[in-house]
Amino acid sequence: MTGMALKLLASACILLVALGGAAEEHSAQGILLEVNPGKHLIVVSCEAIPGYMDAMVMPFTVRGSEDLKALVPGMTLQFKISEGKNEAYAEHLQVVKVSNFESEPTEAGRLTFLHRTLDPTAEAKIVQVGQPVPDFVLTDQAQETTRLSQFKGKVVALTFAYSRCPNPNYCFRLSNNLSILERRFHARMESDLILMTIVIDPDQDRGKALQRYADTWKANPAAWRFLTGTLPDVREVAETFGMDFWSDEGFLTHSFHTVVIDRDGNLAANLEGNQFTAGQLGDLVETVLHRPASMSPASALK
């Protein structure tokens, strides 16, 4: 078990002790950070439960017959917390597939369905957690050619956006999450952690416009690359992560993906939607940062 998880386990225990081990049950939701199906263990970055606990990272023993093999880091889980003497249990685990029912994400859901039905190769192009992410080459805001493979040995957190995106809760929020990561992991930026925003509107966001967009967050190009390329190139990279986008009345309708790639260049997590917090993403990144190279995610809890 990683040091961080141990530390957090300790604090979680303190919390539980303080509550006196009363047999309470609470509905909880969070982002899965780690999973060990063999030991029925999960670590979750939980959302706050008003009157019970703040948002925090907690390990749980999963009770019940759930098969944890289908779970991968980055998923949103809903479950019930019940307290044992010295540990917290998670019961009635459910994977939350869709968390945003606004018109645009719903539209993106329909379009994704159409895309994957009509193009049977689309599904196969999507990298699964634990699998190596194919290398890609795009151009950053300083006009530098950037390859994913040049960051091997470092952790990469990556999302998608475009500058004319009218809804700050979508593109802005996802890139702003990266900005919060930059502050949280300030000392490790560039040397240990690389951020990427892949810009999906290359007709508009190129050259100076791309630079201006990166300047929104005063992004240091060495640590935070705003990347674009030809439309087919961008689309190909996006499809690797199951990210799709469509032209719609002058805007782009798009799905939401935030991706973490580990030091070996394997996919560590692929977060869908925009409802998770920057703190949860940070917890996930921290978990991946703690993993030494050449260690598969499944072995993390061994």
Added chain:
Amino acid sequence: MHISATNRWKIPRRIITWASVFLLFALMRSLAATAQTDAESRKENLGIIVLPTLEDARVVMQELNSGKDFSVLAKEKSIDATAAEGGYMGNVDPGELRAELQDALRGHRVGEITNIVHLASGFAILKVLAVAPPNADLNVKRISSLVSTGAIRIGPNVSGVIEANEVFLEYAKQSGWNAHDLRGVCELRTNSLADAKKSVGEALAQNGSNGAQFSVPQLIEGHSSLAQLYGYSGEMRESIAEWKAAYDLAKNGSPGYLPNLEESLGASYLHLSEMENNIYRGNTDLDIFPPLHPHASFEKKDDSRHAIEYFQKYLERQPGDLEARWLLNLTYMTLGEYPSGVPAAYLIPENDFHSRERVGRFVDVAPAAGLNVMRGAGGVIVDDFDNDGLLDVVASSMDVCDPIRFFHNNGDGTFSDRTKEGGLIDQLGGLNIVEADYNNDGCMDILVLRGGWEFPERKSLLRNNCDGTFTDVTDASGLGTSITSTQTAVWADIDNDGYLDLFVVNENAPAQLFHNKGDGTFEEIGKSAGIDQTGFSKGVTAADYDGDGYMDFYVSNQNGANFLYHNNGNKTFTEVGRQAGVQAPLFSFATWFFDYDNDGWPDLFVASYMPSVAESIETYVGGRHNAETLKLYRNRHDGTFEDVTEQVGLDKVFMVMGSNFGDIDNDGYLDIYLGNGQPSYTSPLPHVLLRNKEGKSFVDVTESSGTGELHKGHGIAFADLSRRGSEDIVAGNGGAVPGDKHTLRVFENPGNSNNWMNVRLVGLKTNREALGAQIKVTVRNGNSPPRSIYRTVGQTSSFGGNPVEQLIGLGPNAQDVALDIWWPTSKARQHFAGVKTNQYIEVKEFASSYTHLERRPFRLGKEPSPKAASTAPPGNQ
């Protein structure tokens, strides 16, 4: 600040102490400030224009002295680095400037201009500005944030337009598919849709047979996407069945989807109800709002009742939702139960739509005239294409399988469909059309623009052979080489060589300026002209807004600042939108130049477009709207514009698509008709007729005129179709998807007793159709003092083509009528006094007299043709 601790308010000692410190600090600061004041007070807002030669500087000095705006001139002509900022140097102390500038500025007060100063870099002119010029572009972030915060509600798009485009995108195509073969594009559309419906249907049916494939959300998305594809084609029963399948799944475990599905089901049922009751094909009065006949209802009512059921379910969750409330009210109208039957909590009162003025009732005569053709979203142009003195009607449809339709005016109140005879039957699709006599042969040609909102596709230039037929000369003319998505273009002679050039603006591709070489071919010079900016452009219009003799361009963009391109007179342009104050709205659509206040200078109208039904309804119910309003910019005569939107009462939000202007009451002031809506079946909104009251305000006369068509509004033209000296309104209706077509409407003008004249110009040195020629009519109404009315030939909306002939309303008892004409290429002027009113005249450039034209008035549809226009296009469907 006075502080005294009283018994009533115990102020902690600590705060008092801090307050004292603060006071002391403030005192020290103010002492320090006094010392600084002298330096501060010397500071001035300074502007500079630097020209390369003394001669250039003298020209600019003359322009400044004639009242032209300093910052616009700086942007256009200065070679200094400050040009982009309108010449603004900042708030500076002149004492810090180099000696020759200090000398030049000495003794100058605010508003004053220096003499020409010789610098190493060139010849400078400085000005002490009253205020800093606008130095920030339109605040994109502020407007965008209104969407995200929910301040602007954007509902679901129930039409399948995005799904059908995705399906089209996925479908295998050969390279060059969009360059030549219009029939092939139709086949791709048809086949891709059929293929997708089949594949998705099969995938959903097979679910579970080879183990569980789809999650519940995926199944909901799958059924919803199939519902959208059926909805796109207008197969509403199949569509509703799929929406219901999704709805049942959502009820059992994914309740987050329910509100959108309820609204989608309600809107689909309402659309089905309208189709079942032949509302779209039938040219009935039943889709005009407010209702013309209070208790009239649809014959078949079941589908409307289902719609109500779903809208009410939705409203139980979100009772304040204005979009759903509006749709509920409309559905009650289809039952003849609006307003009385609408639950009080959801009622949108009819009174909110009441007109305070009457202009007479406009009646749709399209069926009787043979013009009731079914169209999707498309352009409408009205002009005399066969030179018989009668105005013909051409309408396009963006459905890539629909041919353009050409209607010949028979002169007896009826029109004949001559699409086939004219050689136009293969001209499929086209979101917009624009007319012009590009080859100066005296016959109006047609440009078809394609691909708007969809995918890049070829344009077509259709040369009028002057014998009732047209030839596609796109490739021969050089316009076939670039394939873009566009819905707007404007013709203008940019270099006054007597030939009309073409400016095409695109969606997400550089704008293109095609210079007319005079031999039937064009050369693309957008880049060298400095006018090739990329935007998601929705409208373009042209006028010589600053009176320098050269045609300028204005481009309206969706999701970006608009551009004003000043023509520098040497085939280059400078973008001065910010300096001229015309960048808004951020979300723009149709636009035009017109002289709404008859001061002799072109003013600028720009429609705002935000696909939010709620925002439009707020305009009526007196709520607070958060979306941008229409914009009317009054020309200040100095190269800049004043935003008079609020002053004239146009600070309203409508979801404007097609729109145009004309004079419905012949008072000499140009009125406006707006065609509203967006692709979604959730967005039937009344069109709006706005009467111009003497250039001072615009009042809504929709209800009293009966012109509140609810269906999607596209190309609109004002035209004197029946030669009675009054303008009828030809309104293209129909949505962005094939399942949402509607007949063309022709709202016949009830007529009035005001005088008028109809002027047709023929250019000899100036381009033949006289585009850009300026007409001034001076008239006395009864015993009133003389007034002037101004028109510029060729001015029309970017989304609707008025004829080039100018019907000019003169008001009541018009006397002492004089006509002045100015020709842009020759700069020739003509003056004719004592012109008789209520007649048609033709004026040739340089001629010393004008010709009276014989025209016979008739009533539209008076003698209905044996067969109205077939509702299916010939040779298709």
